[in-house]
Amino acid sequence: MKREDLDEFMACYSPANRHVRTPTWSADKPDGRRRMYGYEELIARDKASLDIFWLRDETLADSDKLLPPDVIAQEIVDDLEAALEQFRLIAGDVGRYDAATG
Structure with missing residues (x-):
């Protein structure tokens, strides 16, 4: 975006x-x-x-226009892995902040 x-x-x-x-x-x-x-x-x-x-999302009304389930599942896995990596970075930053201010 x-x-x-x-x-x-x-x-x-x-x-x-x-x-x-x-x-x-x-x-x-x-x-x-x-x-x-x-x-x-x-x-x-x-x-x-x-x-x-x-x-209304017209693709949701017509199941023929939906992506195949394996593609949807892989997109979900990719999104979750990216989110997990972001949380790991945040957790690392929080840990460094706590150690510095301890």
Whole structure:
């Protein structure tokens, strides 16, 4: 992911002035990624849940488009191994910090 990948989001989000935020979703544009909800819409949800989805991943609806299970499994293994290596580095850094401040 690069900074420019967030440009559209930042333009819609308008961090400097939240009152000028503009949605990209509408009934005419159901694939818009920026959608605004009013208070009444949110509070009417079960337990005021903010677990909101309106975009659907079409590949999940069509199992023929899914990656083969062995490819998915290998991607999971790769991700877990990378995460474990990061935790090893962090643990090493924490150990050096504790020894220095001991």
